[in-house]
Amino acid sequence: MDSAEAAEELSCSMQNIDDLVKRGKLHPIKEDNKYRLFLKSEILQRKWK
Numbered sequence: 001m002d003s004a005e006a007a008e009e010l011s012c013s014m015q016n017i018d019d020l021v022k023r024g025k026l027h028p029i030k031e032d033n034k035y036r037l038f039l040k041s042e043i044l045q046r047k048w049k
Contacts (some may be wrong), residue, residue, distance in 0.1 A: 001037065001041070002038075003018075003035065009043050009044070017036075025043065026043075026046065
């Protein structure tokens with residue numbers, strides 16, 4: 001799941017996704033200069049917190 005999909009699933013902005021990564025609350029499984037990929041299970045787990 002990419003950043004845009006994660007933001008949609010969590011009903012938040014992509015800036016919020018970036019902030020969660022910077023604070024260590026979300027962990028991308030793959031990352032480069034243009035995109036991040038996340039495990040869907042981690043996003044769904046975060047949704048219920």
